[in-house]
Amino acid sequence: xxxxxxxxxxxxxxxxxxxxxxxxxxxxxxxxxxxxxxxxxxxxxxxxxxxxxxxxxxxxxxxxxxxxxxxxxxxxxxxxxxxxxxxxxxxxxxxxxxxxxxxxxxxxxxxxxxxxxxxxxxxxxxxxxxxxxxxxxxxxxxxxxxxxxxxxxxxxxxxxxxxxxxxxxxxxxxxxxxxxxxxxxxxxxxxxxxxxxxxxxxxxxxxxxxxxxxxxxxxxxxxxxxxxxxxxxxxxxxxxxxxxxxxxxxxxxxxxxxxxxxxxxxxxxxxxxxxxxxxxxxxxxxxxxxxxxxxxxxxxxxxxxxxxxxxxxxxxxxxxxxxxxxxxxxxxxxxxxxxxxxxxxxxxxxxxxxxxxxxxxxxxxxxxxxxxxxxxxxxxxxxxxxxxxxxxxxxxxxxxxxxxxxxxxxxxxxxxxxxxxxxxxxxxxxxxxxxxxxxxxxxxxxxxxxxxxxxxxxxxxxxxxxxxxxxxxxxxxxxxxxxxxxxxxxxxxxxxxxxxxxxxxxxxxxxxxxxxxxxxxxxxxxxxxxxxxxxxxxxxxxxxxxxxxxxxxxxxxxxxxxxxxxxxxxxxxxxxxxxxxxxxxxxxxxxxxxxxxxxxxxxxxxxxxxxxxxxxx
Amino acid sequence: xxxxxxxxxxxxxxxxxxxxxxxxxxxxxxxxxxxxxxxxxxxxxxxxxxxxxxxxxxxxxxxxxxxxxxxxxxxxxxxxxxxxxxxxxxxxxxxxxxxxxxxxxxxxxxxxxxxxxxxxxxxxxxxxxxxxxxxxxxxxxxxxxxxxxxxxxxxxxxxxxxx
Numbered sequence: 001x002x003x004x005x006x007x008x009x010x011x012x013x014x015x016x017x018x019x020x021x022x023x024x025x026x027x028x029x030x031x032x033x034x035x036x037x038x039x040x041x042x043x044x045x046x047x048x049x050x051x052x053x054x055x056x057x058x059x060x061x062x063x064x065x066x067x068x069x070x071x072x073x074x075x076x077x078x079x080x081x082x083x084x085x086x087x088x089x090x091x092x093x094x095x096x097x098x099x100x101x102x103x104x105x106x107x108x109x110x111x112x113x114x115x116x117x118x119x120x121x122x123x124x125x126x127x128x129x130x131x132x133x134x135x136x137x138x139x140x141x142x143x144x145x146x147x148x149x150x151x152x153x154x155x156x157x158x159x160x161x162x163x164x165x166x167x168x169x170x171x172x173x174x175x176x177x178x179x180x181x182x183x184x185x186x187x188x189x190x191x192x193x194x195x196x197x198x199x200x201x202x203x204x205x206x207x208x209x210x211x212x213x214x215x216x217x218x219x220x221x222x223x224x225x226x227x228x229x230x231x232x233x234x235x236x237x238x239x240x241x242x243x244x245x246x247x248x249x250x251x252x253x254x255x256x257x258x259x260x261x262x263x264x265x266x267x268x269x270x271x272x273x274x275x276x277x278x279x280x281x282x283x284x285x286x287x288x289x290x291x292x293x294x295x296x297x298x299x300x301x302x303x304x305x306x307x308x309x310x311x312x313x314x315x316x317x318x319x320x321x322x323x324x325x326x327x328x329x330x331x332x333x334x335x336x337x338x339x340x341x342x343x344x345x346x347x348x349x350x351x352x353x354x355x356x357x358x359x360x361x362x363x364x365x366x367x368x369x370x371x372x373x374x375x376x377x378x379x380x381x382x383x384x385x386x387x388x389x390x391x392x393x394x395x396x397x398x399x400x401x402x403x404x405x406x407x408x409x410x411x412x413x414x415x416x417x418x419x420x421x422x423x424x425x426x427x428x429x430x431x432x433x434x435x436x437x438x439x440x441x442x443x444x445x446x447x448x449x450x451x452x453x454x455x456x457x458x459x460x461x462x463x464x465x466x467x468x469x470x471x472x473x474x475x476x477x478x479x480x481x482x483x484x485x486x487x488x489x490x491x492x493x494x495x496x497x498x499x500x501x502x503x504x505x506x507x508x509x510x511x512x513x514x515x516x517x518x519x520x521x522x523x524x525x526x527x528x529x530x531x532x533x534x535x536x537x538x539x540x541x542x543x544x545x546x547x548x549x550x551x552x553x554x555x556x557x558x559x560x561x562x563x564x565x566x567x568x569x570x571x572x573x574x575x576x577x578x579x580x581x582x583x584x585x586x587x588x589x590x591x592x593x594x595x596x597x598x599x600x601x602x603x604x605x606x607x608x609x610x611x612x613x614x615x616x617x
Numbered sequence: 618x619x620x621x622x623x624x625x626x627x628x629x630x631x632x633x634x635x636x637x638x639x640x641x642x643x644x645x646x647x648x649x650x651x652x653x654x655x656x657x658x659x660x661x662x663x664x665x666x667x668x669x670x671x672x673x674x675x676x677x678x679x680x681x682x683x684x685x686x687x688x689x690x691x692x693x694x695x696x697x698x699x700x701x702x703x704x705x706x707x708x709x710x711x712x713x714x715x716x717x718x719x720x721x722x723x724x725x726x727x728x729x730x731x732x733x734x735x736x737x738x739x740x741x742x743x744x745x746x747x748x749x750x751x752x753x754x755x756x757x758x759x760x761x762x763x764x765x766x767x768x769x770x771x772x773x774x775x776x777x778x779x780x
Binding site for chain 2: 034035037038039072073075217218219220221222223226227258259260297299300301302313316317318319375377378379383384415418449451452453454457462465466469473475578580600602603604607608
């Protein structure tokens with residue numbers, strides 16, 4: 001067992017590990033994040049191990065399964081080090097060739113390289129891939145290099161050095177000052193300055209204090225926290241230990257979504273290893289400070305991302321929020337002063353301490369410092385995790401990094417901040433993104449989910465979807481949220497079913513105002529945002545549904561119908577065979593016909609037709 | 618219906634023995650284990666757990682009905698979970714969900730009468746690059762279309778006959 005007792009011992013362990021690493025030795029780095037795993041990366045890694053074994057190259061080439069590299073669209077992703085050759089969509093059959101050609105001979109296999117959709121050029125090296133080139137990776141920097149289940153990988157890259165610095169060269173108050181100076185703001189949604197929150201908790205009365213890591217990443221379409229925990233869990237653990245020392249807590253909890261089995265597993269392993277090496281437990285790094293971390297898997301309730309509901313859940317009660325004040329810094333978990341930050345915020349802490357607050361504060365905008373990780377998803381070419389300095393524009397993220405919208409379609413809007421956020425249309429894509437600018441435009445940073453919508457997205461249906469979401473996830477404790485969201489959902493559902501009436505938009509706006517002002521917690525207070533922002537920017541779509549009974553995006557079932565263009569139909573029979581309602585008839589090689597009475601508007605025929613002969617109106 | 622495991626009080630007792638002294642924060646752990654064992658929370662188990670842990674039954678029942686992970690009705694042998702996160706939705710998850718719902722003849726949250734299938738939705742699995750995503754008995758399938766959904770259902774249904 002390697003117990004590390006002092007910062008000096010940590011430094012010598014790091015040097016020893018670095019010396020053993022042999023930087024020139026070939027390494028195959030395979031992404032094993034959730035996305036790549038679904039694409040089969042675990043089999044790919046096994047194939048590499050077998051191939052290397054078969055060639056008796058075990059001592060010469062190492063294979064490392066890393067956490068999420070962030071470029072989920074192209075999984076399984078393989079990077080060959082030290083050259084940095086980048087291969088995407090690697091299959092089992094490619095493995096022997098990669099070993100013989102690229103690893104041993106340095107030759108590049110053309111078919112596996114990434115082709116930039118914008119220029120059509122082949123990109124050989126990871127650092128040249130546009131998706132990565134324009135990012136500034138502070139938090140995700142090590143995800144492609146380290147094995148998240150091996151603490152020594154993290155230590156070799158300087159891990160836990162910030163903890164040593166905090167414990168031995170700084171006072172708790174000094175740590176807090178550093179975090180205040182850095183300008184680090186909570187990455188979970190509201191953007192409250194982390195250092196100030198810490199100070200409140202430190203100064204609160206009481207001997208027993210707790211810290212909590214909010215890993216209940218509930219916003220659909222946001223998965224940066226999961227990827228941090230999967231790919232570099234030790235950075236979160238290190239951030240929590242530093243925070244606990246600064247605040248004066250001896251116990252911490254990670255409240256984590258149960259839908260993230262791999263993140264739970266990697267975090268468990270990380271906590272176990274941190275204990276083994278002496279970074280958790282008694283007398284951490286010889287400082288006399290004791291701290292331990294417990295994992296608390298959530299049981300599937302979106303509202304538990306709200307801090308008071310989250311604490312109720314840890315206390316084994318139903319996850320209902322309570323009014324604030326008192327804020328958790330005064331009365332939190334089991335009535336004790338408690339500090340809650342989310343995963344990405346905790347992961348930034350070692351970076352702040354390592355660089356110093358002043359240097360950190362040079363990144364970002366005037367009021368929003370550092371980087372932010374966005375998960376760019378939906379109708380976008382390069383789905384993945386994008387870490388950029390605050391102040392980057394949407395246009396840079398969607399087009400330069402995200403590669404634009406697939407299928408030659410136009411980007412209609414970007415939805416930011418999940419069910420509490422809003423949609424921004426293209427005319428605002430050049431606004432530098434930070435906490436303030438987004439709020440002014442009617443969206444929020446939220447946790448950083450960024451859903452790109454193409455022209456085929458119906459904004460009314462989109463708003464209805466979010467309202468349905470919050471209505472289901474409303475805990476039911478306060479009336480405005482419980483009944484108000486239901487009333488809004490009813491109106492939106494009517495509109496999408498072609499039964500909208502004059503005055504509906506105004507009624508929605510009025511309901512929204514009431515719900516915003518009178519709900520108990522953040523869930524209700526922000527629930528109307530998706531509706532308000534779509535009304536603000538896409539009012540014409542609402543009006544088309546209500547007045548013309550027309551869905552401009554051809555999405556709402558009640559307002560569309562499918563027919564066959566006899567000019568284009570070849571009578572191949574593909575749609576006929578696959579129609580679940582048996583609504584299509586027609587002889588072979590003759591134009592087919594859709595029986596409107598029988599048609600359930602499932603869209604299978606439209607999806608399947610190779611001749612664009614199905615018309616939707 | 619033989620798919621339903623018979624409730625065994627001694628099993629719950631064993632589970633509780635390890636937790637009784639656990640102090641704070643163990644009720645949900647116990648419920649999770651019972652849910653995993655029986656695929657639901659039997660009524661008698663809730664009563665037994667409450668009595669043994671000294672937690673009011675109202676609180677146990679409240680927790681059991683508040684969280685999505687718990688169910689008071691037995692879940693099917695095969696669980697099909699459709700991701701309805703935003704990214705999957707804009708890529709067509711609604712159609713996929715409707716397709717499965719039509720084919721199985723049940724609504725999301727329901728179980729088929731023969732106890733074989735439960736259809737569920739999940740808010741987001743974070744596998745957004747693969748959307749729409751369907752998870753059948755823990756196995757992920759990505760980039761689902763109507764045709765791929767039919768193929769997946771055929772595969773899952775064929776397992777029923779061989780059981």
